[in-house]
Amino acid sequence: MKKRCLIWGILVFQYVVSLAQSVPSSSTQLPDYPITQGVSAPFAGFIKDWLIVGGGCNFPLKPAAEGGEKVYYDQCYALNVQSECPQWIPLPSLPCPVAYGCAIETPEGLVCIGGANADSCLTRVFRIQAADSPQKFAIQPLPSLPETIDNAAATLLNGCIYLTGGNQQHRQNALYKLDLNTDQTWQKLAAYPGPQRVQPILVHDAHKLYLIGGYQAASDTSESILSHDILCYLPETGRWEYESDIPLEENGEKRCMAGGSGTQTSTHLILGGGVNYSIFKKALDGKAGKDYLTHEPSWYRFNDDLLCFDFTHKKWTQHPNIPGMARAGGILLLHRHCLYMVCGEIKPGIRTPQITVYPLKKERDFQNNP
Template sequence: MNRCFIALGLITIWIVGLAGCGCEHKKEEVKMLQKLAISTETSLYPEAGFTKGVSGAFGGALGEWTIYGGGCNFPDKGPSEGGTKKYYRSVYGLRDGETSRIGELVAPIAYGTSIPSSDGKRLYFVGGSDGTKAYDTIHEVTAEGVKLLDTKLPTGWFEGSGAYSGDSLYLAGGWVADGVPMDSLVQVNIKTGEHHTLAALPDGARIQCVNFVLDGYFYIFGGHRPAVGLEQPPYMHEKAYRISIHAESPQWELVAERPTLENGRKLLFVGSTVAVEPTTKQVYVVGGVDWEVFEPAIMRGFNKAIATKEGNQALLDRYAEEGKAYMSMKEEDYHFMPHIIRFIPETNGWEIVATDNALATAGAVLAVSPEAATVIGGERKPGVRTFNAWRQIL
């Protein structure tokens, strides 16, 4: 087992708040964001390119361990320059200032979902894609290693989200194959492999939604519905719902019309990562794309398809230039969400726990313990990943 030491740097952040009529100032210490300087020693990472950072990786917390692995990136050059996306399979664990390779996935894959068991002693890495096919695999991960389970999903699946309750996984959103979305909530028993559909998803398919289970309810937030041919354009999901996973005839209940943070940011959750802390049952989310930037980008693809059918070269040229401009923007112009946020069950809303540009990622790993949240990797802009890791004291 390869090991290397991790240096830990601390960044203390302070804010100044206004009190009373604004004539008096009060200084308040915000809990620390710590940067984990992970070694890039090649002997630790058998897959070349991994240390350039990945997105769409698997990961989570297992006691004192932070687990991460798999994922994908463009190690040589970006997609706008004709770069090739590379997928990875190794899985690593971070603990006590050291990192170790603890196992590997069945294949180099990304864009699956990571789900902790109810007791927090196991992680399930579910589904994923290698760019050519969707995987129906379930990996069980402990601090001792990675095990491929005999239980399979009813179909390949990726870019969805899921949760664990009892002996079952609850999965929703995403794709079952390239261009074929999964538009239902599916229950899969880990022990027996039995599976069945609980309900169709509210308002149609959801790609890259955020899901979790609390108090017997399965919640679904955000995501986008892909275009249906040239008849129905892509749709950004505003409404959030929950459904009882124990009811004989479960029905979706609306819990939020338009989830919005206190700073006015609309929550789309595409590219966000969700994690449930097993002890406290607190739900956290980090990162994600910006609604106002993402919506016109995804609509451009739909409009381009229409222009192609109509043979409108002028429009095609315009969309091509807009696409180049989009891919060449600075990181800060994509406005990825720079927050860790926490779900408030009493109001079905979200509150900001931490804010820093370092958290402005898409497809990062989020591992949460009662004391801290660790964020590893992710995309900083289309085609550009980071290998940085951050630990936020909660």
């Protein structure tokens, strides 16, 4: 424990003295998440300095490669990242076991939306919020989705939650909006064009939404479609537009960012994690081979870099080879000038309990208002 506290103190010191540079520094870990084998696709976000993580799924009894059964969780935990010796504390259980939903940080708490479990896809929406006494949290129901949605993406812009992509009940591409101040129901907006986008990323630049990547599964008549572009939605006009392509891999291959995660500052969007385009497409199309789940993690070539897009100058930068970033189904968060990669898969079917922290070295390049 003393060693972990010393590491945390060194981390803070390194961040303070490194603000004159411009790329993420070396990573470190917080205490492992309490579910020993880790989870993928949990709800995760910050309430003040408390990192909240709940739900998610894994294969606890037998690996997926051996036909193991996926288990979904309703446990929820919190950790104060500003504590000298951070420790996880249990919170009230979620209303049901759930993974593959969306979590959105709001001034009133962490809003958790949709998802799925072993029994069904979900419409449930609720907010985890701080109670009156320290280290106490409560769960408040919010208006349910008009249809079941899982593996979607969401973001908060001007007091409104926007949700799109994923597996929608009728294979739609709808965009939904909930004004947290006035709405009692979700409003259905213009559908995004093109194929479905399961596991996309949704961020914003304070003016418009950016819908990034995702995939459409194969059908009886067609192969899968992995989207390697970015669409924008302008709330003022209610229109979708093509923005750009996702930057290519270093070897020139496409990216789809499926299983990846993203966040934004006032000046940049930041993307991390996700699967390899070509390897994942073969798996979706049934062409990966019977030994697909048996390889070492490095074989799957999950993205181990950070992609950053400057909203003003329309310029991409890449920060490669970041330890702990190569995850699918992990959650990338930004808090007090640090990036957090929360849990996720290190290969298909194998999760990690690690929470990896990346202090940002240049404050003015990654402004954030926690």
